[in-house]
Amino acid sequence: MPGMEVELSDNASLGELLQEVGRRVGNNFPEWIWNPQDRAFNPGILVFVDYEQVRDLTRQLHDGSQVFLAAALLGG
Amino acid sequence: MLTTTERDRYQRQIMMDGFGEVGQEKLKQAKVFIAGAGGLGSPVAIYLAVAGVGQIRIVDRDVVELSNLNRQILHGDKDVDRGKAESAGEKLRQMNSDIKIETIAENITEDNIQELIGDCQLIVDAMDNFPTRYLLNKAALSRNMPFFHGSVHGLDGMATTIIPGETACLRCIFPEPPPTAIFPVIGVTPGIIGIIQATEVIKHIVGIGELLKNRLLVWDGTITHFGELIVKKDPQCRDCGSLT
Numbered sequence: 001m002p003g004m005e006v007e008l009s010d011n012a013s014l015g016e017l018l019q020e021v022g023r024r025v026g027n028n029f030p031e032w033i034w035n036p037q038d039r040a041f042n043p044g045i046l047v048f049v050d051y052e053q054v055r056d057l058t059r060q061l062h063d064g065s066q067v068f069l070a071a072a073l074l075g076g
Numbered sequence: 077m078l079t080t081t082e083r084d085r086y087q088r089q090i091m092m093d094g095f096g097e098v099g100q101e102k103l104k105q106a107k108v109f110i111a112g113a114g115g116l117g118s119p120v121a122i123y124l125a126v127a128g129v130g131q132i133r134i135v136d137r138d139v140v141e142l143s144n145l146n147r148q149i150l151h152g153d154k155d156v157d158r159g160k161a162e163s164a165g166e167k168l169r170q171m172n173s174d175i176k177i178e179t180i181a182e183n184i185t186e187d188n189i190q191e192l193i194g195d196c197q198l199i200v201d202a203m204d205n206f207p208t209r210y211l212l213n214k215a216a217l218s219r220n221m222p223f224f225h226g227s228v229h230g231l232d233g234m235a236t237t238i239i240p241g242e243t244a245c246l247r248c249i250f251p252e253p254p255p256t257a258i259f260p261v262i263g264v265t266p267g268i269i270g271i272i273q274a275t276e277v278i279k280h281i282v283g284i285g286e287l288l289k290n291r292l293l294v295w296d297g298t299i300t301h302f303g304e305l306i307v308k309k310d311p312q313c314r315d316c317g318s319l320t
Contacts, residue, residue, distance in 0.1 A: 032255045044252030052306040053249070068305065070294070072250040073227035073234050075259040076116040076204040076266065 008061070014049060015057030017067055033071060046070040078104070082174065086128050099282035100128060106281045107131040109193050111184060111212055112202030113164035114138070115261060116226045118150040119270030120200050120277070125168045125175060127278055132168065133178040135192055136160040147263035184208050189215050198222040198280065200273055201246075206253030210315070213238070213246035217316050224276050226269040230260045231297030233269035236307065237276045237288040240316070244290055244307045247315035265297055 006020055018041055026034035026041075035042055047054050048068040049061065061067070078097055083090065086100050106129050110117050113136035124132055140148070140155045140163055148160070155163040165179035184192060184203075189211055193199065199216050201224060203209050209225070216223035216238065223238040225246055238245055272293065279285040294303040311317055 042252065044250065044254065046250070046305075048305050051304070053244075053308045055308075055310065070305070072206065072252075072254045073229040073232060073259075074204065074206065074254045074257065075228040075261050076112055076114060076202050076226065 011060050013057060014047065014054060014059045014061060014067065017061060018047070018057065021069075041069065044071065046072075077101070082128065085174070089127065094284045095282060099284065102281050102283070103128045103278070104130040106198075107196045108133070108198055108200060108277060109196035110134045110200045110202055111208065112136055112204065113148075113150060113160040113179075114144065114202065114204060115147040115228065115263070115266030116270045116273065117164070117200075117202035118148050119267050120202055120226075120274045121150065121164060121168055122171065123271060123274035124277060125172045125177070127274075128172070129175060129277075129281070131176045131178070131196075133180065133192075133194070133196055134161055134164050134168075135180045135182060135184060136164070137181055137183040147261055147266050149263065149267070184211060186211060190218075193219070193221075196221075198224065198277065200277060201225045201227075202270070202273075204259075205256060206250070209246060210253070214315055216240055217245055217319060222280055224273045224280075226266075226273045228259075228261050228265045228269055231262060231265055233265050233272075233295040233297070235269050235272045235276070235288060235293045235295075236291060237280070239287070239289055241319065242289065244309045245313060245316040248310040248313045249292065249307045251310070251313075262297075265295070268295055268297070 050066055089095055090100050108129050110121055113134050138160045140151045140158050140160055142156055150164040150167050159181045161179035161181045165177045168177045199212055201209055201212055217240045220240045226235045290307055292305045292307045
Protein backbone atom coordinates (compact mmCIF):
# COMPACT_ATOMS: atom_id res chain seq x y z
CA MET A 1 0.00 0.00 0.00
CA PRO A 2 1.23 3.52 -0.71
CA GLY A 3 3.22 5.41 1.90
CA MET A 4 5.58 8.29 2.37
CA GLU A 5 8.30 9.42 4.73
CA VAL A 6 7.77 12.75 6.35
CA GLU A 7 10.37 14.72 8.25
CA LEU A 8 9.05 16.97 10.98
CA SER A 9 10.49 18.95 13.84
CA ASP A 10 11.23 17.23 17.13
CA ASN A 11 8.13 16.58 19.24
CA ALA A 12 5.85 17.16 16.29
CA SER A 13 2.26 16.15 16.87
CA LEU A 14 0.06 13.79 14.95
CA GLY A 15 -2.03 16.76 13.87
CA GLU A 16 1.01 18.45 12.39
CA LEU A 17 1.89 15.32 10.49
CA LEU A 18 -1.60 15.04 9.05
CA GLN A 19 -1.50 18.68 8.00
CA GLU A 20 1.79 18.08 6.21
CA VAL A 21 0.48 14.95 4.50
CA GLY A 22 -2.64 16.81 3.49
CA ARG A 23 -0.58 19.70 2.15
CA ARG A 24 1.42 17.33 -0.02
CA VAL A 25 -1.20 14.95 -1.31
CA GLY A 26 -4.59 16.02 0.04
CA ASN A 27 -5.80 17.24 -3.34
CA ASN A 28 -5.28 13.75 -4.75
CA PHE A 29 -8.05 12.44 -2.50
CA PRO A 30 -11.81 12.75 -2.95
CA GLU A 31 -13.54 15.24 -0.68
CA TRP A 32 -14.92 12.61 1.61
CA ILE A 33 -11.35 11.85 2.61
CA TRP A 34 -9.64 15.25 2.50
CA ASN A 35 -11.66 18.41 3.04
CA PRO A 36 -9.89 21.17 1.07
CA GLN A 37 -11.92 23.94 2.70
CA ASP A 38 -11.05 22.83 6.23
CA ARG A 39 -7.65 21.56 5.10
CA ALA A 40 -8.16 18.48 7.21
CA PHE A 41 -8.87 14.80 6.89
CA ASN A 42 -12.53 14.09 7.49
CA PRO A 43 -13.55 12.65 10.86
CA GLY A 44 -14.39 9.33 9.24
CA ILE A 45 -10.77 8.68 8.43
CA LEU A 46 -9.19 6.38 10.95
CA VAL A 47 -5.72 7.18 12.21
CA PHE A 48 -3.32 4.65 13.67
CA VAL A 49 0.07 5.36 15.23
CA ASP A 50 2.33 2.36 15.43
CA TYR A 51 -0.68 0.14 14.68
CA GLU A 52 -2.91 1.55 17.45
CA GLN A 53 -5.95 3.72 16.85
CA VAL A 54 -5.44 7.31 17.96
CA ARG A 55 -8.03 10.07 18.13
CA ASP A 56 -5.99 12.74 19.91
CA LEU A 57 -4.26 14.82 17.28
CA THR A 58 -2.06 16.44 19.91
CA ARG A 59 -0.35 13.10 20.41
CA GLN A 60 3.39 13.53 20.07
CA LEU A 61 5.20 11.45 17.53
CA HIS A 62 8.71 10.09 17.83
CA ASP A 63 11.39 9.35 15.29
CA GLY A 64 10.29 6.30 13.34
CA SER A 65 6.60 6.53 14.25
CA GLN A 66 4.45 4.80 11.68
CA VAL A 67 1.15 6.46 10.97
CA PHE A 68 -1.51 4.60 9.05
CA LEU A 69 -4.68 6.15 7.65
CA ALA A 70 -7.67 4.00 6.82
CA ALA A 71 -11.25 4.45 5.77
CA ALA A 72 -14.21 2.22 6.39
CA LEU A 73 -15.03 -0.13 3.55
CA LEU A 74 -18.58 -0.04 2.33
CA GLY A 75 -19.21 -3.31 0.64
CA GLY A 76 -20.57 -6.63 1.72
CA MET B 77 -27.16 -34.92 22.38
CA LEU B 78 -25.63 -35.67 18.98
CA THR B 79 -27.15 -38.30 16.75
CA THR B 80 -25.06 -40.99 15.10
CA THR B 81 -25.47 -39.17 11.80
CA GLU B 82 -24.24 -35.94 13.35
CA ARG B 83 -21.22 -37.67 14.86
CA ASP B 84 -20.37 -38.96 11.39
CA ARG B 85 -21.10 -35.73 9.61
CA TYR B 86 -19.02 -33.55 11.88
CA GLN B 87 -16.39 -36.15 12.71
CA ARG B 88 -13.52 -34.15 11.35
CA GLN B 89 -14.21 -31.11 13.48
CA ILE B 90 -15.24 -33.09 16.54
CA MET B 91 -11.78 -34.68 16.50
CA MET B 92 -10.06 -31.30 16.78
CA ASP B 93 -8.37 -30.56 20.08
CA GLY B 94 -10.60 -28.40 22.23
CA PHE B 95 -13.65 -29.00 20.03
CA GLY B 96 -15.10 -32.42 20.73
CA GLU B 97 -18.72 -33.43 20.97
CA VAL B 98 -19.21 -30.70 23.54
CA GLY B 99 -18.24 -28.08 20.95
CA GLN B 100 -20.44 -29.65 18.31
CA GLU B 101 -23.38 -29.65 20.70
CA LYS B 102 -22.81 -25.94 21.31
CA LEU B 103 -22.98 -25.31 17.57
CA LYS B 104 -26.14 -27.38 17.36
CA GLN B 105 -27.80 -25.29 20.05
CA ALA B 106 -26.69 -21.97 18.58
CA LYS B 107 -28.98 -19.52 16.82
CA VAL B 108 -27.27 -17.06 14.52
CA PHE B 109 -28.60 -13.92 12.81
CA ILE B 110 -27.00 -13.08 9.47
CA ALA B 111 -27.83 -9.64 8.12
CA GLY B 112 -27.45 -10.02 4.36
CA ALA B 113 -27.36 -12.87 1.87
CA GLY B 114 -24.94 -11.32 -0.58
CA GLY B 115 -21.18 -11.28 -0.99
CA LEU B 116 -20.32 -11.71 2.66
CA GLY B 117 -23.52 -13.41 3.70
CA SER B 118 -23.03 -16.24 1.23
CA PRO B 119 -19.74 -17.65 2.54
CA VAL B 120 -20.67 -16.91 6.15
CA ALA B 121 -23.94 -18.77 5.85
CA ILE B 122 -22.44 -21.66 3.90
CA TYR B 123 -19.68 -22.34 6.40
CA LEU B 124 -21.88 -21.94 9.44
CA ALA B 125 -24.43 -24.28 7.89
CA VAL B 126 -21.94 -27.00 7.04
CA ALA B 127 -20.35 -26.65 10.48
CA GLY B 128 -23.70 -27.53 12.00
CA VAL B 129 -24.95 -24.27 13.53
CA GLY B 130 -28.38 -25.39 14.60
CA GLN B 131 -30.41 -22.38 13.57
CA ILE B 132 -29.52 -19.72 11.05
CA ARG B 133 -31.75 -16.74 10.35
CA ILE B 134 -30.92 -14.76 7.20
CA VAL B 135 -32.47 -11.42 6.42
CA ASP B 136 -32.20 -9.80 3.01
CA ARG B 137 -34.80 -7.76 1.17
CA ASP B 138 -32.98 -7.72 -2.18
CA VAL B 139 -33.62 -9.61 -5.39
CA VAL B 140 -30.78 -11.42 -7.15
CA GLU B 141 -29.32 -9.44 -10.04
CA LEU B 142 -26.94 -10.62 -12.74
CA SER B 143 -24.22 -8.29 -11.43
CA ASN B 144 -24.36 -10.08 -8.06
CA LEU B 145 -23.22 -13.39 -9.48
CA ASN B 146 -19.48 -12.64 -9.54
CA ARG B 147 -19.44 -12.90 -5.76
CA GLN B 148 -22.74 -13.91 -4.18
CA ILE B 149 -22.09 -17.62 -4.37
CA LEU B 150 -25.36 -18.75 -2.84
CA HIS B 151 -27.07 -17.56 -6.01
CA GLY B 152 -26.76 -18.72 -9.61
CA ASP B 153 -28.05 -18.01 -13.10
CA LYS B 154 -31.49 -19.43 -12.38
CA ASP B 155 -31.93 -17.24 -9.31
CA VAL B 156 -31.86 -13.91 -11.14
CA ASP B 157 -34.96 -11.91 -10.20
CA ARG B 158 -35.57 -14.21 -7.24
CA GLY B 159 -35.50 -13.03 -3.63
CA LYS B 160 -32.04 -13.47 -2.14
CA ALA B 161 -33.26 -14.72 1.20
CA GLU B 162 -35.36 -17.44 -0.41
CA SER B 163 -32.59 -18.38 -2.84
CA ALA B 164 -30.07 -18.58 0.00
CA GLY B 165 -32.38 -20.67 2.14
CA GLU B 166 -32.93 -23.24 -0.59
CA LYS B 167 -29.20 -23.78 -1.16
CA LEU B 168 -28.36 -23.93 2.53
CA ARG B 169 -31.05 -26.53 3.19
CA GLN B 170 -29.58 -28.60 0.37
CA MET B 171 -26.16 -28.37 2.00
CA ASN B 172 -27.37 -29.36 5.42
CA SER B 173 -30.85 -30.70 5.96
CA ASP B 174 -30.17 -31.31 9.66
CA ILE B 175 -30.26 -27.65 10.67
CA LYS B 176 -32.99 -25.04 10.65
CA ILE B 177 -32.75 -22.21 8.14
CA GLU B 178 -35.09 -19.24 8.46
CA THR B 179 -35.22 -16.64 5.72
CA ILE B 180 -36.80 -13.22 5.94
CA ALA B 181 -37.18 -10.90 2.96
CA GLU B 182 -37.38 -7.59 4.75
CA ASN B 183 -35.46 -4.37 5.03
CA ILE B 184 -33.78 -4.00 8.42
CA THR B 185 -35.03 -0.81 10.07
CA GLU B 186 -35.01 0.76 13.50
CA ASP B 187 -38.65 -0.28 13.86
CA ASN B 188 -38.23 -3.97 13.11
CA ILE B 189 -34.66 -4.85 14.04
CA GLN B 190 -35.40 -6.15 17.52
CA GLU B 191 -38.17 -8.38 16.22
CA LEU B 192 -36.00 -9.61 13.37
CA ILE B 193 -33.16 -10.56 15.70
CA GLY B 194 -35.63 -12.24 18.01
CA ASP B 195 -33.99 -14.88 20.14
CA CYS B 196 -30.82 -15.14 18.08
CA GLN B 197 -27.64 -15.13 20.14
CA LEU B 198 -25.30 -13.19 17.92
CA ILE B 199 -25.28 -10.98 14.85
CA VAL B 200 -23.21 -11.29 11.69
CA ASP B 201 -22.76 -8.10 9.68
CA ALA B 202 -22.97 -9.03 6.01
CA MET B 203 -24.42 -5.71 4.96
CA ASP B 204 -23.45 -3.34 2.18
CA ASN B 205 -24.24 -0.05 3.84
CA PHE B 206 -23.30 1.68 7.04
CA PRO B 207 -26.67 3.03 8.20
CA THR B 208 -27.84 -0.57 8.64
CA ARG B 209 -24.51 -1.59 10.12
CA TYR B 210 -24.92 1.10 12.74
CA LEU B 211 -28.44 -0.16 13.50
CA LEU B 212 -27.05 -3.64 13.98
CA ASN B 213 -24.31 -2.22 16.20
CA LYS B 214 -26.83 -0.46 18.42
CA ALA B 215 -28.99 -3.56 18.60
CA ALA B 216 -25.97 -5.64 19.60
CA LEU B 217 -25.10 -3.12 22.29
CA SER B 218 -28.65 -3.00 23.62
CA ARG B 219 -28.72 -6.79 23.88
CA ASN B 220 -25.14 -7.28 25.03
CA MET B 221 -24.75 -9.51 22.00
CA PRO B 222 -21.59 -10.36 20.01
CA PHE B 223 -21.41 -8.65 16.65
CA PHE B 224 -19.18 -9.88 13.85
CA HIS B 225 -18.28 -7.13 11.37
CA GLY B 226 -16.96 -7.58 7.86
CA SER B 227 -16.59 -5.23 4.92
CA VAL B 228 -14.99 -5.26 1.47
CA HIS B 229 -13.93 -3.13 -1.47
CA GLY B 230 -12.12 -4.42 -4.53
CA LEU B 231 -9.34 -6.61 -3.22
CA ASP B 232 -9.46 -5.09 0.28
CA GLY B 233 -11.33 -6.33 3.30
CA MET B 234 -11.71 -5.77 6.99
CA ALA B 235 -13.08 -7.79 9.87
CA THR B 236 -13.39 -7.40 13.60
CA THR B 237 -15.38 -8.94 16.43
CA ILE B 238 -17.31 -6.67 18.74
CA ILE B 239 -18.21 -7.80 22.25
CA PRO B 240 -20.37 -5.14 23.95
CA GLY B 241 -18.85 -3.81 27.14
CA GLU B 242 -15.51 -5.36 26.35
CA THR B 243 -14.38 -3.98 23.00
CA ALA B 244 -14.70 -0.94 20.82
CA CYS B 245 -18.07 -0.96 19.10
CA LEU B 246 -18.54 -0.36 15.40
CA ARG B 247 -19.14 3.35 15.96
CA CYS B 248 -15.99 3.63 18.07
CA ILE B 249 -13.99 2.22 15.20
CA PHE B 250 -15.83 3.91 12.33
CA PRO B 251 -17.38 7.12 13.69
CA GLU B 252 -18.51 8.27 10.26
CA PRO B 253 -19.71 6.19 7.33
CA PRO B 254 -18.06 6.21 3.92
CA PRO B 255 -20.18 7.70 1.15
CA THR B 256 -22.75 5.43 -0.45
CA ALA B 257 -21.68 4.19 -3.88
CA ILE B 258 -21.66 1.20 -6.17
CA PHE B 259 -18.48 -0.39 -5.01
CA PRO B 260 -16.04 -2.50 -6.99
CA VAL B 261 -15.47 -6.01 -5.65
CA ILE B 262 -14.20 -9.34 -6.88
CA GLY B 263 -15.75 -12.45 -5.37
CA VAL B 264 -12.63 -13.76 -3.68
CA THR B 265 -12.58 -10.75 -1.35
CA PRO B 266 -15.92 -11.33 0.39
CA GLY B 267 -15.06 -15.00 0.19
CA ILE B 268 -12.02 -14.45 2.38
CA ILE B 269 -13.62 -11.97 4.76
CA GLY B 270 -16.84 -13.99 5.04
CA ILE B 271 -14.88 -17.06 5.99
CA ILE B 272 -12.99 -15.08 8.61
CA GLN B 273 -16.30 -13.92 10.05
CA ALA B 274 -17.59 -17.51 10.08
CA THR B 275 -14.37 -18.61 11.79
CA GLU B 276 -14.90 -16.00 14.50
CA VAL B 277 -18.51 -17.08 15.00
CA ILE B 278 -17.57 -20.74 15.33
CA LYS B 279 -14.74 -19.98 17.74
CA HIS B 280 -17.05 -17.83 19.85
CA ILE B 281 -19.79 -20.43 20.02
CA VAL B 282 -17.47 -23.33 20.74
CA GLY B 283 -15.27 -21.28 23.07
CA ILE B 284 -11.90 -21.90 21.43
CA GLY B 285 -9.06 -19.75 20.23
CA GLU B 286 -8.81 -15.99 20.42
CA LEU B 287 -11.24 -13.62 18.78
CA LEU B 288 -10.55 -10.42 16.87
CA LYS B 289 -11.41 -8.37 19.94
CA ASN B 290 -10.17 -4.79 19.61
CA ARG B 291 -8.28 -6.02 16.57
CA LEU B 292 -9.14 -4.84 13.09
CA LEU B 293 -7.97 -7.40 10.59
CA VAL B 294 -7.06 -5.72 7.32
CA TRP B 295 -6.77 -7.81 4.18
CA ASP B 296 -4.91 -6.46 1.16
CA GLY B 297 -5.47 -8.88 -1.67
CA THR B 298 -3.31 -6.84 -4.04
CA ILE B 299 -0.18 -7.90 -2.18
CA THR B 300 -1.72 -10.90 -0.43
CA HIS B 301 -1.17 -9.57 3.05
CA PHE B 302 -3.05 -9.60 6.33
CA GLY B 303 -2.39 -6.73 8.66
CA GLU B 304 -3.75 -6.03 12.10
CA LEU B 305 -4.56 -2.72 13.74
CA ILE B 306 -5.49 -2.19 17.36
CA VAL B 307 -8.78 -0.37 17.74
CA LYS B 308 -9.88 1.33 20.92
CA LYS B 309 -13.10 2.01 22.68
CA ASP B 310 -14.01 5.68 22.41
CA PRO B 311 -15.26 7.09 25.72
CA GLN B 312 -17.11 9.75 23.69
CA CYS B 313 -18.75 7.22 21.38
CA ARG B 314 -22.32 8.23 20.62
CA ASP B 315 -23.42 4.58 20.61
CA CYS B 316 -21.55 2.97 23.52
CA GLY B 317 -19.86 5.81 25.37
CA SER B 318 -22.61 6.03 27.95
CA LEU B 319 -22.76 2.28 28.55
CA THR B 320 -20.73 0.82 31.40
